[in-house]
Amino acid sequence: MAYEIACRDQNCQQVTWCRNVADLIRNRRNKDGFFVCGHCQGLGYVPKEFTT
Numbered sequence: 001m002a003y004e005i006a007c008r009d010q011n012c013q014q015v016t017w018c019r020n021v022a023d024l025i026r027n028r029r030n031k032d033g034f035f036v037c038g039h040c041q042g043l044g045y046v047p048k049e050f051t052t
């Protein structure tokens with residue numbers, strides 16, 4: 001199952017797709033644990049809920 005990160009930046013608003021939850025957790029978070037947009041490196045969020 002793929003996951004998406006939606007960007008919070010109004011000037012970007014791109015969606016970043018992750019192949020799986022491992023990719024999401026390992027590669028798409030910053031040092032503070034927030035999800036990061038793959039386009040602008042700004043903060044994003046995952047619209048769909050999931051459990052780890």
Ligand SMILES: [Zn+2]
Pocket residue numbers: 007008009012013014037038039040041042
């Ligand atoms: Zn962005």
